[in-house]
Amino acid sequence: MRATNSVLATALSLALLSINSAAMELRGNVAGQYRGFFEQGAFPGQDQQHQGSISAEPELYWEWNDGIDSITFTPFARADSMDSERTHADIRELKWLHLADEYELEIGIAKVFWGVTETQHLVDVINQTDFIESPDGDEKLGQPMLHFNTYQDSGIWDVFILPGFRERTFAGVDGRFRPPLPVDQDNAQYESGAKDKHVDLALRWAQTFGDWDVGTAYFRGTNRDPLLIASADGTKLTPYYEQMDQLGVDLQATIGDWLWKFEGLYRNTSSNSYTAAVGGYEYTLVGLFDSIADLGLLTEYNWNSDGKEATSTFQNDLYLGARLVLNDAQSTEFLLGGAIDLDYNTNVVTLEASRRFGENWKGELDLWYIDADDLADPTYAFSKDSFVQVNMAYFF
Amino acid sequence: MQQHFNKKPLSMWLNRAAVICISLLFSQQALAETAEEKGLRIAQERKAFDLGWVDSKADTEMVLYNAQGDKSTRSIRIQSLEVEGDGDKALSVFDHPADVKGTAFLSFSHALEPDEQWLYLPALKRVKRIGSRNKSGPYMGSEFAFEDLSSFEVEKYTYTYLRDETIAGFDSYVIENVPVDKYSGYTKQITWMDKEAYRVHKVEFYDRKGQLLKTLTMSDYQVYADKHWRPSKMLMVNHQTDKKTEMFWNNYQFKTGVKESDFNKSKLKRAR
Numbered sequence: 001m002r003a004t005n006s007v008l009a010t011a012l013s014l015a016l017l018s019i020n021s022a023a024m025e026l027r028g029n030v031a032g033q034y035r036g037f038f039e040q041g042a043f044p045g046q047d048q049q050h051q052g053s054i055s056a057e058p059e060l061y062w063e064w065n066d067g068i069d070s071i072t073f074t075p076f077a078r079a080d081s082m083d084s085e086r087t088h089a090d091i092r093e094l095k096w097l098h099l100a101d102e103y104e105l106e107i108g109i110a111k112v113f114w115g116v117t118e119t120q121h122l123v124d125v126i127n128q129t130d131f132i133e134s135p136d137g138d139e140k141l142g143q144p145m146l147h148f149n150t151y152q153d154s155g156i157w158d159v160f161i162l163p164g165f166r167e168r169t170f171a172g173v174d175g176r177f178r179p180p181l182p183v184d185q186d187n188a189q190y191e192s193g194a195k196d197k198h199v200d201l202a203l204r205w206a207q208t209f210g211d212w213d214v215g216t217a218y219f220r221g222t223n224r225d226p227l228l229i230a231s232a233d234g235t236k237l238t239p240y241y242e243q244m245d246q247l248g249v250d251l252q253a254t255i256g257d258w259l260w261k262f263e264g265l266y267r268n269t270s271s272n273s274y275t276a277a278v279g280g281y282e283y284t285l286v287g288l289f290d291s292i293a294d295l296g297l298l299t300e301y302n303w304n305s306d307g308k309e310a311t312s313t314f315q316n317d318l319y320l321g322a323r324l325v326l327n328d329a330q331s332t333e334f335l336l337g338g339a340i341d342l343d344y345n346t347n348v349v350t351l352e353a354s355r356r357f358g359e360n361w362k363g364e365l366d367l368w369y370i371d372a373d374d375l376a377d378p379t380y381a382f383s384k385d386s387f388v389q390v391n392m393a394y395f396f
Numbered sequence: 397m398q399q400h401f402n403k404k405p406l407s408m409w410l411n412r413a414a415v416i417c418i419s420l421l422f423s424q425q426a427l428a429e430t431a432e433e434k435g436l437r438i439a440q441e442r443k444a445f446d447l448g449w450v451d452s453k454a455d456t457e458m459v460l461y462n463a464q465g466d467k468s469t470r471s472i473r474i475q476s477l478e479v480e481g482d483g484d485k486a487l488s489v490f491d492h493p494a495d496v497k498g499t500a501f502l503s504f505s506h507a508l509e510p511d512e513q514w515l516y517l518p519a520l521k522r523v524k525r526i527g528s529r530n531k532s533g534p535y536m537g538s539e540f541a542f543e544d545l546s547s548f549e550v551e552k553y554t555y556t557y558l559r560d561e562t563i564a565g566f567d568s569y570v571i572e573n574v575p576v577d578k579y580s581g582y583t584k585q586i587t588w589m590d591k592e593a594y595r596v597h598k599v600e601f602y603d604r605k606g607q608l609l610k611t612l613t614m615s616d617y618q619v620y621a622d623k624h625w626r627p628s629k630m631l632m633v634n635h636q637t638d639k640k641t642e643m644f645w646n647n648y649q650f651k652t653g654v655k656e657s658d659f660n661k662s663k664l665k666r667a668r
Binding site: 027208359360 | 660
């Protein structure tokens with residue numbers, strides 16, 4: 001990883017030197033965040049209920065050759081009052097992008113998103129989850145890559161060579177949304193002898209057929225989802241990263257007011273092989289009650305062939321949601337959702353609201369209510385982590 | 397701006413001449429023409445008059461005013477591709493407000509089929525296919541609906557010629573357009589369009605209950621490539637909410653050399 005990074009750094013500094021009259025552009029945001037937990041956590045160390053933090057994510061962009069070549073640098077950092085592990089920094093992007101007529105080439109640290117569903121991002125496998133940022137798994141770490149993309153009549157083709165692996169972030173002893181035992185993040189174990197220097201490969205094809213958007217991808221390399229193995233003395237958990245082969249598919253049919261969505265995968269590791277799927281719809285009531293607001297009704301079902309043995313918490317779960325978009329000048333939106341675990345007596349209710357204030361501020365309110373009383377459910381570890389979060393970001 | 401109206405380039409005269417020739421050829425029918433036939437003929441002439449612009453680029457700025465006069469702004473760069481026999485393709489990139497900077501919107505509009513639309517969300521690096529039945533919904537929180545900004549296609553409406561009237565100093569046709577699409581937010585639009593170059597100067601939009609909802613005024617027309625007239629300023633006033641939106645079109649460029657392959661969801665991620 002370190003060797004890979006130094007190679008990347010050298011390549012990028014050479015590219016930087018070659019910029020003569022490059023135009024530089026800066027954008028991004030700084031934000032303050034408050035989280036209030038309704039009760040003390042379930043485990044020793046989790047006695048605080050107020051968590052404050054500040055974050056910054058600037059994006060620097062240079063382009064030359066009329067934009068055919070560009071460099072994007074997006075560092076990210078957060079300082080957190082409660083959890084020292086959540087005080088962290090990452091390079092989300094540091095990449096050179098070359099746009100030729102027939103292809104695109106991206107070299108460096110970058111982010112890639114695959115998939116269509118809302119409840120979980122099942123097939124999205126290139127970037128590691130920055131789990132400490134957000135328990136919904138939406139935040140990702142930068143991934144070193146060589147990414148080739150071409151647009152042909154047969155579809156959009158992507159080839160990824162991924163030198164170097166990023167470990168998942170976990171909360172520290174004081175932090176919330178952690179397993180019962182602290183995760184020993186400094187001593188991750190790997191199946192591959194190359195450890196975090198294993199070079200992963202991925203290939204993706206995507207195409208649009210009228211109302212249908214279809215994608216399929218094959219990935220071979222280090223599983224982004226670690227197994228957490230308890231130490232012999234029972235004081236900590238050690239992440240163990242296996243090698244895996246994964247075939248994933250994602251589809252969306254956009255038919256009138258209906259969006260039909262499906263993601264499925266087959267994953268094979270040396271300890272296990274399973275299939276998993278998530279599918280459902282979003283139905284939009286456009287111009288609700290003769291207003292300019294839209295109401296989207298979402299239903300998704302999550303399934304895993306391992307059932308209760310699954311390492312994922314989405315093994316037999318139903319999600320029902322309602323998205324209210326006011327279409328006003330402040331872009332006000334609400335998403336109220338309920339995830340019901342059909343195997344365990346677990347319900348998670350979430351509310352996400354956001355709007356713009358003035359020209360540069362955006363406020364977000366998040367509420368998570370977690371109701372879990374079955375010890376066998378992995379979500380039980382978060383049963384005392386219900387919280388309300390306010391995030392105020394200044395964009396420039 | 398006014399000098400543009402007085403300057404009548406040769407190609408425009410040729411266009412007019414062609415239209416007059418066609419009109420003369422069909423003069424027998426023209427005499428017996430119903431109001432519906434005349435409305436349709438004028439719509440066809442309008443479309444034919446502007447054909448051949450190939451592609452365009454423009455920087456737009458929207459100023460949104462609420463009933464109290466508070467304003468907020470939007471900056472959007474719009475790139476369009478003319479598609480013969482179908483609706484146009486358009487790629488819009490949002491520059492302002494800052495929280496949506498880098499968001500890009502790709503649409504393939506169609507005359508009768510639902511439009512195809514994709515949205516790129518830069519924070520998540522996610523491209524989302526979105527439903528197109530929201531055409532009656534506000535564009536970026538403004539008083540413009542998506543359908544107000546989509547390309548003019550003859551098949552989108554049925555027409556009735558109402559009368560001649562002078563507007564903004566121009567001898568104009570007044571035509572009623574009734575949207576064919578049942579998902580349109582309007583029951584009808586009354587359009588004032590001059591006879592000289594088929595420039596639309598005013599549109600009244602009637603809501604689903606048949607009440608006057610909005611009035612669009614287009615002004616400061618400029619001509620590009622001696623042939624293609626585009627308004628530099630649009631003003632949309634909502635009579636039911638007293639909100640209004642001004643939209644300014646700057647730095648128009650035509651025939652910039654963009655290719656059809658530049659309008660796909662893969663390129664959407666690279667739009668800046």
